[in-house]
Amino acid sequence: MKVFELNKKWVKISTVCVLFGVMVLAGCVEPVRYPEIVGELPSIVFPAQYRIVGASVQNRPIMCLILGDGSNVSLIMSTIHGNEAAGTPLVRRLASYLRERPEMLVGRKVVLMAVANPDGMVYGTRYNAKGVDLNRNFEAANRVNSKETGLTSLSEPEARAIRQVIVQYKPDRIVSIHQPLNCIDYDGPAQMLADRMGQYCALPVKKVGAMPGSLGSYAGVTLGIPIVTFEMTQADSKLDSATLWQKYGRALLAAIVYPDMVR
Ligand SMILES: [Zn+2]
Numbered sequence: 725m726k727v728f729e730l731n732k733k734w735v736k737i738s739t740v741c742v743l744f745g746v747m748v749l750a751g752c753v754e755p756v757r758y759p760e761i762v763g764e765l766p767s768i769v770f771p772a773q774y775r776i777v778g779a780s781v782q783n784r785p786i787m788c789l790i791l792g793d794g795s796n797v798s799l800i801m802s803t804i805h806g807n808e809a810a811g812t813p814l815v816r817r818l819a820s821y822l823r824e825r826p827e828m829l830v831g832r833k834v835v836l837m838a839v840a841n842p843d844g845m846v847y848g849t850r851y852n853a854k855g856v857d858l859n860r861n862f863e864a865a866n867r868v869n870s871k872e873t874g875l876t877s878l879s880e881p882e883a884r885a886i887r888q889v890i891v892q893y894k895p896d897r898i899v900s901i902h903q904p905l906n907c908i909d910y911d912g913p914a915q916m917l918a919d920r921m922g923q924y925c926a927l928p929v930k931k932v933g934a935m936p937g938s939l940g941s942y943a944g945v946t947l948g949i950p951i952v953t954f955e956m957t958q959a960d961s962k963l964d965s966a967t968l969w970q971k972y973g974r975a976l977l978a979a980i981v982y983p984d985m986v987r
Contacts, residue, residue, distance in 0.1 A: 770826045777837070778885025781853040784842035786885045790893075791822050791836070792829035797893050798980045801837035801886070802901035804859050804939065806844020806851070810956055811901030813965035818976050821969070834980055835893050840900075841882055858882050859900075859935070862942035866934060873937050890943060898943050898951040899979050904958035905932065908975075911951050912944025917982055918952050924974035924986060927955070952979065 770792045778786040800818065802811025815838040822828060839845055843853035851857055851872075860873035861883040869875055878884050890898070897917055907930035910918040915929075922929045932953070934941045944951040954975070960968060977986045 770829045772823060777889050778881055780841070780843045780882055781880070782843045784846070786837070786840065786842060786882060788889060789819050789836045789838075790833065791819070792826075792833045794829065794831040794833050796831055797833045797835065797895045798982075799835045799837070799889065799893060799895035799898045800901075800976060800979070801840050801898070803838070803845050804840040804882075804886070804900060805857075805902060806841045806846070807848050808850070808901075808903040809839075809845050810903055810960040810963065810968060811954070812838045812845070814901065814968040814972055814976070817965045817969045818973065821973065821977075822980075828977070828981065832980065833893070835889060835895065837886070837889065840886060843882075852880055852882055854880065856880050858886075859939055860937040862887070862937050862939055862946075864934075864937050864941035864946050866941055866945075867937035877937065886939065887942075890947070890949070895949060897979060897982065898939075898949055899954050899976065900939055900951065901954045901956065903956045903960060905955035906957045907932065907955050909940070909953040909955060910944070911938075911940035911953070912948055914944060914950035914952055917950045917979060920982055921952060921954070921975040921978050924978045925972050927972075927975070 773790045775788045775790060776785045777788050780786060800815055802815045803809045815836050819836050822834060841852055841858055844851055855872070856874045856879065857872055858880055861878060861880050863877040867877055874880055878887060897914070906927060908918045908922050908927045909930060909932040911934060918929045934945065940951050940953055943949045956972065960971070974986050
């Protein structure tokens with residue numbers, strides 16, 4: 725009896741297989757086609773690594789994406805002022821762009837910090853969750869201690885995380901994206917870098933002046949690293965990332981490939 729049932733089962737399976745085969749031959753069922761490999765496989769493979777580089781006052785992670793492993797290093801960061809957040813989607817778009825074009829990363833390393841002040845971004849405020857302006861919390865000759873700038877330099881964990889990234893990766897240049905001053909400001913030996921970025925977007929190069937204890941004063945003047953404060957407009961907050969990329973993407977690429985030109 726059991727053998728008979730088994731035979732019946734096999735007859736059913738065989739019938740289904742034969743019917744399927746007939747359908748394929750008749751063109752009713754498209755056989756699975758695997759894509760052909762056309763041309764050469766990409767020859768450039770570059771490392772991409774997410775790192776948690778610190779935590780905010782309210783314990784939100786501060787993340788960096790590190791692309792490439794070359795010796796020419798750019799740090800591109802945004803939203804150190806939480807209510808100037810249009811740089812965040814722009815930096816994320818930059819990450820996608822670079823991942824699709826690994827040839828741009830040959831000999832280079834790009835460190836991307838899309839949100840430097842995660843608590844401020846959540847609350848839509850300039851300050852961190854303790855009410856300190858992180859862009860006044862750095863060590864610099866012009867530093868002023870106060871409740872708003874921090875009672876000591878690097879009193880805030882977000883500022884310490886940024887400093888640690890600079891110490892570890894030793895960037896050749898830094899771009900910090902802000903709003904709404906509508907200009908390309910710079911500190912330290914960065915005038916040529918600022919001019920170059922200005923060739924690729926509508927923002928005018930303008931020296932705003934060193935702010936006490938700012939990242940610009942610390943990185944540009946204290947450490948001598950070229951640093952651009954990339955001040956987009958207030959209206960940029962209303963734009964989607966594709967439009968932001970159209971307006972500013974090539975200026976950021978110009979910083980990364982500097983002193984080469986963007987092709
Ligand atoms: Zn700002």
